[in-house]
Amino acid sequence: xxxILGAFDVMLYRLFDLELRVPQALRSPYRGAVVILGMxxxxxxxxxxxxxxxxxxxxIGPLQGxxxxxxxxxxxxxxxxxxxxxxxxxxxxxxxxxxxVWLRWAVTLYVYFVATTVxxxxxxxxxxxxxxxxxxxxxxxxxAFGIVVTDDRGASRLSPRNFRLLQNRILLRAAPRRMWYATxxxxxxxxxxxxxxxxxxxxxxxxxxxxxxxxxNLKTDLLHVRSGLxxxxxxxxxxxxxxxxxxxxxxxxxNHQLEALPTESGDQGxxxxxPPAARS
Numbered sequence: 001x002x003x004i005l006g007a008f009d010v011m012l013y014r015l016f017d018l019e020l021r022v023p024q025a026l027r028s029p030y031r032g033a034v035v036i037l038g039m040x041x042x043x044x045x046x047x048x049x050x051x052x053x054x055x056x057x058x059x060i061g062p063l064q065g066x067x068x069x070x071x072x073x074x075x076x077x078x079x080x081x082x083x084x085x086x087x088x089x090x091x092x093x094x095x096x097x098x099x100x101v102w103l104r105w106a107v108t109l110y111v112y113f114v115a116t117t118v119x120x121x122x123x124x125x126x127x128x129x130x131x132x133x134x135x136x137x138x139x140x141x142x143x144a145f146g147i148v149v150t151d152d153r154g155a156s157r158l159s160p161r162n163f164r165l166l167q168n169r170i171l172l173r174a175a176p177r178r179m180w181y182a183t184x185x186x187x188x189x190x191x192x193x194x195x196x197x198x199x200x201x202x203x204x205x206x207x208x209x210x211x212x213x214x215x216x217n218l219k220t221d222l223l224h225v226r227s228g229l230x231x232x233x234x235x236x237x238x239x240x241x242x243x244x245x246x247x248x249x250x251x252x253x254x255n256h257q258l259e260a261l262p263t264e265s266g267d268q269g270x271x272x273x274x275p276p277a278a279r280s
Contacts, residue, residue: 032084
């Protein structure tokens, strides 16, 4: 069960990581759209998800409940994208100190409430209702104030990215497994490249150097992965013993393959090879 929940979190983090592949102008809207999905991370997020769906099913039925949940999720994503776009446009306000940060968040939240109301015409509020604007303004002001007060990134002396990593232990637990799964996906291409270089070395001796560098770099990557899995096992009890065993077996095979390589490019025998300059 924990593996399934962990895989769900990894899927969400991959969705968050797609921001780096989005054009710069669209990153703020993309971030605003997916930020609400962060509520689903961890065990508490799964409990919240099940509770929301259960309440909707209880209120409007087993068929309509999930459909309404999907509709509300879509509305939240679209409204978040609009608010994220406004947040990006108001970036200069961040240079005005805490007041600028507060104003930026207040305007962004107000736009989010307005967009949600527009996308839900059958909802409890309407843009024509003055009470909506009073409530949205009050909530935006108070929520923005809370964000500014509780933002301790300055005191942490960490970059925003490292601060998010430190604050989110779920990501720290999922990272070693993500590294291991990503390395596993590279196994077939690595093996295909290794065999191709071995065949090529029969007619092009310099291919032995390329093969030695390929194996050494792969071993370096595996040592990093193993270190992450070992740290996770010691600190969070998250590193799986079978994952560590697989990494150790793979490293051992690479050691044997390196020992079997010729000492020099022109040598066709086997013997211990001097380690090449590998990437760090």
